[in-house]
Amino acid sequence: MGLLSKDALENLKKYAYKGVDKSLVSKYVLNPFWTWFVTLWPLSVAPNTITLSGLCIVLFNFGTIFVYDPAYLAEKGGVDVPRWVYFSCGVGLFLYQTFDAIDGKQARRTGMAGPLGEMFDHGCDAMNTTLEVILASQALNLGRSWWTVASQIATLANFYLTTWEEYHTGQLYLAEFSGPVEGILLICSIFIITGFYGPSFWDQGIISLLHLTNVPFINQLPDLPLNDSFMVFGAFGVCFNVLSSYGNVRRAMRAAGKSTTRPLLLLLPFLVSASIQVFWLIHPRYDTPALIQSALFVPFLCAWGLQFAHQVGRMILAHVTRGPFPSWDWMWVWNMVFAVDANLPLLFDRPSIIQTDAKWRAAVVYLTLAVSFFAYARFCTLVINEITNFYGKKGEDGVWKDAVPDEKRKT
Structure with a gap:
């Protein structure tokens, strides 16, 4: 059975992209550059090819990092990654931002x-989000830590909020300081600085770095490391985005004469998903390292990222087809089963049934990664087939019969 009903497919004809970008950097610096850069591409190149090219660059950066730091320990584990790798990550992320901007x-x-x-476009952005969390956390010398988990949650929350906001308002809002513009440029800067000074640079206290240790009152404050300070800054950013996104949704709901509080319930799917992932991570293991301290940490984050990409993909599909908001994901059951199994020693003081040792735990994590990938790949395949089949149907004579105007069918 298909994903889309006949009414949902018909609603595709009514879809039109709307966006609001309040970024001064985007307006006066990047947009003129993007407008020129897109002219370098032949008209024969499909927009999705440009988007995919940007994601491939990030995947190359991801692979390069793990060639030199396969255990994901950075300098804290005595791993010396060549500095050019970080420069390439900075350039790669900037190119991803550029390609992502010009595909439209x-x-x-x-x-x-x-x-x-x-x-x-949103699917590639969703996958890139987790990849950049992993890469940036390595560059910040955070590695296998709860700070990396916090960064994953904060970054995914920002993306979810933006998609949730677009679903309810019909517009993509980018504030004066947004993740796709200033946020990416900030991460590019982190990669470049790491390229010059190495990941251990970010372990310095912010007060010590600014030579404020002798300044009254300031010297009484905690001398937070730069990487920790960056995480605190990100937490404030999430809070600001929550208020900003809800403000836009609230105005849109009031204008439509709908409830202004009901949309808040649709934030729960993200909270449920993130809570299950964290619950799995906190499991106590006395015979093997905790999951967050093991080599399975990165595959676990990748599985989480693919599940998130699937989640927001369904949200975007609901937006463009004017369908109901997706509030349930069967992967929650999958994750919860293994999270409870891992936490049986904590919950009931009995050993795990499935993840009995390191080998079985690795099998479960990699199986979850594979299932997450195939579930998302299946979703993408079904959506592409159903939409393209709707836009044009091939008759017995081999000629495409238009379901919608030609310029729409080209999509």
Whole structure:
């Protein structure tokens, strides 16, 4: 059975992208550059090809990091990653941002703008989010730590909020300081600084670095390491985005004469998903290292990221088809089963039934990664097939019969 009903497919005809970008950096610096850069691409290049090229660059950076630091320990584990790797991560992320920005411009140049393009764009963004969390945490010398988990939660929360906001308002809002613009440039800067000074640079106390240790009152404050300070800054950013996104949703709901509090319930799916993942991570193990301290930490984060990409993909699909908001995910049951199994010593003072040793725990984590990948891949395949089949149907004579106008069918 297909994912989309006939009414949902018909609603695709009514979809039109709307966005608001209040960033001064985007308006006066990046957008003129993007407008010029897109002209370098032939009209024969599909917008989604540009988007995918950007993601491939990030995947290359991801692979490069783990060639030199396969255990994900950075300098805290005595691993010396060549400095050029961090420079390449900074350049790669900037190129990803650039490609991500011009794919829409290329779509308008070629007449290929449409809902499938937006879904593909958001899907790549969702996958890139977790990849950059892992890469940036390594560059910040955080490695296997709860700070990396906190960074994952904060970054995914920002993305979820933006998608949740777009679903309810019909517009993609980018504030004066947003993740896709200033946030990415900030992470690029982190990579470049790490390239010059190494990951241990971020272990310095912020007060010591600024030579404020002798300044009254300031010297009484905790001398937080730079990497920890960056995480605190991110927490404030999440709080600001929650208030900003809800303000936009509240205004949209009031204008439509709908409840202004009901949309808040649709934030619960993210909280449920993140809580299950954290519950799995906190499991007590006395015979093997805790999951967060083991080599399984990165595969675990990748599985989490794929599940999140699937979650927001369904949200975007609901947005472009005007369907109901997806509030349930069967992967929660999968994750909860193994989270409870891992925590049986804590909950009932009895050993795990499935994850009885390190070998079985590794099998479960990698199986979860595989299931997450195939579930998301299946979703993408079904959506692409159903939408493209709706936009054009091939007759017995081999000729495409238009279901919608030609410029829409090109999508």
